[in-house]
Amino acid sequence: MKLPLRTTPLLIAALALGIPSSQAExxxxxxxxxxxxxxxxxxxxxxxxxxxxxxxxxKNGSQRKRTIRSLRKDVGEDSYSIMFFLDxxxxxxxxxxxxxxxxxxxxDDQWLYLPALKKTKRxxxxxxxxxxxxxxxxxxxxxxxxxxxxxxxxxxxxxxxGVPVWIVEAVPNSEREIDETGYTKQVxxxxxxxxxxxxxxxxxxxxxxxxxxxxxxxxxxxxxWTPTEMTMTTKKGKKTLHKTVLITDNVRYGxxxxxxxxxxxxxxxxx
Numbered sequence: 201m202k203l204p205l206r207t208t209p210l211l212i213a214a215l216a217l218g219i220p221s222s223q224a225e226x227x228x229x230x231x232x233x234x235x236x237x238x239x240x241x242x243x244x245x246x247x248x249x250x251x252x253x254x255x256x257x258x259k260n261g262s263q264r265k266r267t268i269r270s271l272r273k274d275v276g277e278d279s280y281s282i283m284f285f286l287d288x289x290x291x292x293x294x295x296x297x298x299x300x301x302x303x304x305x306x307x308d309d310q311w312l313y314l315p316a317l318k319k320t321k322r323x324x325x326x327x328x329x330x331x332x333x334x335x336x337x338x339x340x341x342x343x344x345x346x347x348x349x350x351x352x353x354x355x356x357x358x359x360x361x362g363v364p365v366w367i368v369e370a371v372p373n374s375e376r377e378i379d380e381t382g383y384t385k386q387v388x389x390x391x392x393x394x395x396x397x398x399x400x401x402x403x404x405x406x407x408x409x410x411x412x413x414x415x416x417x418x419x420x421x422x423x424x425w426t427p428t429e430m431t432m433t434t435k436k437g438k439k440t441l442h443k444t445v446l447i448t449d450n451v452r453y454g455x456x457x458x459x460x461x462x463x464x465x466x467x468x469x470x471x
Contacts, residue, residue, distance in 0.1 A: 232352030232368045236388075238395040240347060245424050245453040246274035255445040256334055266291055266333075269471060273457045277302035279344075280462035284471050291333065295467040296342075304346040310339055313467045320464055329382030336411060336432035336444040340381040349377045355387070360399065364392040378405055394425045409436050422453045
């Protein structure tokens with residue numbers, strides 16, 4: 201039997217047990233939390249390097265462009281990443297280091313190195329809702345939020361560009377999480393075939409604003425589904441306040457990266 205694209209692992213298991221397909225589909229419809237578990241468990245590579253171009257676009261259409269070199273490595277259950285800004289001159293040698301811990305109770309660590317001041321700043325929890333380097337991405341967006349900090353609801357199923365997706369609502373279950381991320385609610389559009397979030401809407405606590413994530417290009421590189429172009433747009437009502445375009449190139453997985461490349465010392469040394 202050729203299974204349809206929307207078939208989930210739960211449905212496959214039900215069919216294997218001989219449950220009629222109509223009953224199997226109903227029984228195997230995943231919950232919002234089960235879908236986000238699949239997103240969280242998706243293989244995103246444990247050793248990766250990439251180049252990025254960041255384009256900042258203001259409400260008048262004026263653009264500022266930046267180039268970035270990024271490295272990422274899984275260390276046990278945790279994930280370490282480091283970014284270096286290569287140009288233009290006003291941000292050259294700025295570095296950003298993140299320790300994204302798997303343990304929910306442990307706050308992720310982030311440091312920003314400012315070469316003009318020759319100083320490394322540790323990002324406090326209360327500052328993580330702030331803009332990352334003038335972009336529409338926040339410091340909180342640069343880490344995976346603990347799944348247990350949210351209540352998830354499957355809203356419905358639909359299609360985007362002919363591909364079946366689940367629409368999942370995520371609501372923080374504590375004021376602390378709202379304060380740290382700045383979001384009161386988010387909605388994720390998750391592809392059913394590869395569990396990649398390809399679209400999202402986030403409601404900000406302050407300013408009556410919303411943020412919209414859109415994955416414009418998704419490529420399979422070394423067997424890993426990788427967003428290679430995305431936008432994050434901040435709007436108030438229908439008015440666009442600011443937009444960030446992030447284009448990724450030269451993505452390589454399975455690279456030999458030393459643990460010493462993810463230290464504050466390395467952050468201050470640069471590439």
